[in-house]
Amino acid sequence: MNVKLRRNLLRVALCLIAVAGGFLLSLVGMYHSIILDNSEFSSAGAVLPPLEGLRVLSEAEPVEMSPDDRILVSTKGPSTTLVFEITSPETQQSREISYTLHMGFKKQFFLSVPAIVGGGKNPFLVE
Amino acid sequence: MKQKYSFKGALISNLVPIVFLAFAAFAVPMSGLSIQYLLEEMITRLARDSLLVLSLIIPVLAGMGLNFGMVLGAMAGQIGLVLVVDWGIGGMPALLVAALVGTPISIGLGYFCGYILNLAKGREMVTSYIIGFFMNGAYQFLLLYCMGSIIPISNPELLLSRGYGIRNSMDLPNIRQVLDRLVSVNIFGMNIPIVTFAVIAAFCVFIVWFKGTKIGQDMRAVGRNRAVANGAGIPVEKTRIMAIIISTLIACYGQIVSLQNLGTINTYNSHEQVGIFSIAALLVGGATAENASIVNVFLGVFLFHLMFVVSPMAGKNLLGDAQLGEYFRVFVSYGIIAVSLLLHAWKKRHEMLERRLLENSVKE
């Protein structure tokens, strides 16, 4: 392992680290836009009605969502957790459901809130 | 026998900065701009352009004159930023990824430019000027025709209406002022981008350190006397190419820092002015094609941009026509380069004649 070989190996290793670092950085720095839809969602027979008194807490400040409403949430980084707080009009109690979304390199998401709240496996409206 | 410090000699060698100080003293009050505003403006411009002007020092050290080829570095930086915006990356990671993407491009372009400059020894400045134009053609070809067609661009807003080719101007979402606002200190009303200045300081340290390395010393030797350097076994061609590669790299990072401060890129001409203004600034700082120091860089950027900001207002107040001030500042930036090149060439010939007279008389 003479000096020349050692140095060349080191240089190749550094380049690989740089490329990997590049990917990691872009993963961390990537901005994604998530569209949340609060309209009626039907999948596999079950029909889920739009939700009342819905509030979405994400990195930005909380946002009210009325039925059939659609909002856009912009987030940064590889993954994010969305918290949905639903206060039923009659009992003024509110329950919270949190949902973590792994975005990776994908930039656009289209999610149905009723599906998430209803615990459905596949809340994605558009693949 | 120390060179006797002649006031006249000092005056001539620093004539350009002195003329500029006199001009500033006259134009600043005329422009009616407040000192506060001017200082703030100067700080942003120092943060924005110092690195670009710094990239010119290494080629001067290696005796290759003022390297207009730095424009190639600026192009590489812009290509990096365009791709980063297309991938939707923001914040500090965006700058780092842009730099990473720009590095191999700068090294390639720097090698190409250095190789051609070696073929045109003695005419480096005008050749690097033409290389800048030539590569601008290739850059336009890449961005106007390849991007969006051959090179996939996912973000439709970046593209021209015809579906391929990058738009003429583009703002940098989530990148604007990222570096500047990372840590900024507010001193009597002005916020100073500490991290940007730290990056610039880091590159200054690099240049000072680099001069102390073996290759730095080789470059100085090649710059001062190519024949003797070659005789001593220094690989002249390789050293000169390395000087251009480093200069192109620093220019690439400088352009990224500069565009981050501006917040927008006008894709097809922001890199062109970079060459002219950086060299004009360096010359205003008192540098010449044979030696340039870091002090020249900062003094030059400060004075040049002071003139740049003040003259339209001065033109407006003095002659009632801002457009006149506009043209005046273009005239001054071209004029400085012409005057300092002339002055320097005349001084060089004058010294050569003097040295020959001295040599012969010494043997009396």
Added chain:
Amino acid sequence: MTNGKPLLSMKGIQKDFLENRVLEDINLDLAQGEILGLVGENGAGKTTLMNILFGMPVIQQTGGYKGTITLDGEEVHFSNPNDALMAGIGMVHQEFFLIPDFSATENIFLNREVTRYSFLVEIFGERLRTLDRAAMNERVVQLIKELGVDINPDTLVSEMPVSYKQFTEIAREIDRAKIKILVVDEPTAVLTETEAEALLTVLRRLAAKGVGIIFISHRLHEILDICDRIVVLRDGKLIRDVPSRQSDVKSIASWMVGHDVGDFVFQPKQGCGEKESFLSIEHLKVLMPGEAVKDVCLQVRKGEILGIGGLAGQGKLGIANGVMGLFHAEGSVTLGGKSLKLNSPLDAFRAGMAFISEDRRGIGLLLTQSIGLNIAFPLMQVKGGLLKKIAGLFTWEDEKKIREITTKYIERLDIKCTGPDQVVMELSGGNQQKVCVAKVLALSPQILFASEPTRGIDIGAKHLVLSVLKEINEQEGTTIIMTSSELGELRSICDRIAIVSEGKVAGVLPAEAPVEDFGLLMLGE
């Protein structure tokens, strides 16, 4: 000081350059600690011998050399100066091989800097090592003490007096490799007396340490003072190899110069022209790099052929260049009573003077133009000849007349070419020189300066050029002032010969004077 086995021995060295033989059967030995004086006229082969020792590329390019060089007993063959250096042979050049804006330390350690390791070297390679300036300065101080001189390591070479520059170069050569042999090429030419003395003591100190020194110089009293043995070269042959104790200035001078009179013997003219001086030069001072003229007074008689001899670098070429206005000149030149305005070639030409330059390719010819234009140019520019009026408006080159005059000179000087339109660059050296001569003949001048007219051309061309000069002197009465470094040639054609040494005229002798007298004048005795 000399021990048994010679440090260096060159056996049977022979070198040919184009047709003529430059070095023939040279055998030379140098022992450790011995100082050998190498003496010879210019063109005697000294420089070629040193180039062979150093393996200069020019030797390989012109066909290599025969013979063997043994260093410390084993045979060596250097293909470039760096090999010679690594083997321990250093050289101090006449024009300094230093970078003016670098300090003494930086010059001494150029491309051999003492550096420190840093982890970056792993990534970016050896050239990223940082300089250890302290260690280098220390070494330089020690080196300088060894030489017995006090130079501050940080002074810039451009600010150093000439002798200090030389000591810096010696220090560099000594430090570069375990030095065994140091060649010093005319070091004292640029020094004052005291500085020369200091240099000689340095060389003695080095010899005492066992370094073999080859000392090339023209100052014989220095050679006798410092050298143990003296080798005299003449016309590429080794004439004498004698210990310095058994020789003196007079005999060395005669060995150096005393060869038979030149190959073409011309019957000397009876009564060489009128006595009163036609061209008188007083206190001429010329700033020509390498050939500076300090204070020359010379009287030239009408119709005479005056030779100007002397060693290289003493200023003989400066005279013609100064009078013709090619280099800055001061002093007074009167021609036939009228004083001549210096520093203006046009006035010199208008006064009836013309010049065959020693720098044929640089000044003498327009290489990229045709033979016709080269010959016609001076006549056209100076005397407005070979032009024709076009409708009274402006004057054009008269192609017919130019073609006529060119073919006339092509025949007269037998220039081998394809015709008047051939580009001069394609001609051989001899034919190019003939074009220069033709160019001057066309002007039919009163006074003709000819500098090194026969250098680097074949025998046939040499003979033709000299006979043409002789012809126009006798038939047209042109006064000729011929400058040449070959004494034989001057003695064969000139009536009187002035010898220039150290920028002044050392003396003027008739051509028939004994050779030793010329030798002594040349050496400035």
Added chain:
Amino acid sequence: MKNEDRKPKGRVGEFIANFGWPRIIIAIFLLLLFVIAPFIGIDIGTSLSDMLVRVGMNGILVLAMVPMIQSGCGLNFGLPLGIIAGLVGAVTSMEQNWQGLFGFGMALLLAIPLAVVLGIIYGYFINMAKGDEMMIGTYVGFSIVAFMSMMWLRLPYKNPLLVWGFSGTGLRTTISLNGFWMKVLDNFLAIRIGAHFFFPTGSFIFFALCCVLVWAFFKTKTGIAMSAVGSNPQFARAHGVSVDRMRIISVVISTVLGAVGMVVYEQSYGFIQLYMGPLYMAFPAVAAILLGGATINSATISNVVIGTFLFQGILTMTPSVINGMLKTDMAEVIRILVSNGMILYALTRKGKGMPK
């Protein structure tokens, strides 16, 4: 004497070596364009006449390169100095409402003296900066264009056709020559064949006249001395030629030709572009003469003619043909690459007697 670049053998080799590879490639490229044109519905007649008009238009600007190259001052990047003189001449002639050939003639007469003055000043600058002439030329040229942009705003021109409508002072950026001396040379004895083909005889006669004048100058005593200064300044100085004076004369002639060339250019183009218009006008002219085979220190009239035809041919054919074929407007990119590529090729060539 070993020749630097390997010389291909034989007559063809000889031709290629002299003509130079890039020029052959570009000539073939141009030929190709002409061959393809009819297949994509471009009428040869119009393209040819368009090219001829442009040759007449730019010819003299390219000719303006010759004197300075011949005298060793290198490529004349300071052409804008001559161009400015041409602009001032044209605008002053239009101020007096002179029309037709008379207006054109007066524009020339007014431009030439100014060009001589600017040429002398520029000549001194060139002599001050031996070795850096091209850089000095570029920036002196840029400075004067910027300076004149200020002057256009302030000079006392009153003719309503020239001046800004609302403020009444300061010249417009583009001024139409309509009604003055637009296309006065092009239409002079113009030959029209069929609907499309148009031959601008006037400009070609004028261009030929200027070429003959320059050719004749280089046969005179001063002309020959100037070429000698270019090929070997030491030789010229040693033979009583004042090198500096010759260089200044060559710069003056170049600047005057630049002025004349600019007036002819405007007449054919139909508009006068002021302010920053002429900033980069030196580059096409430099590229054209290099395309014609000139080197940094020797240029002939044939280089001018061949170069102008080739270069303008490329500029006219690429937009129509390339757009027709690839539906994209690549012409601008090709123009930049070709013109700057040629200049780079010339700057890096080790031709005969090149200054190191």
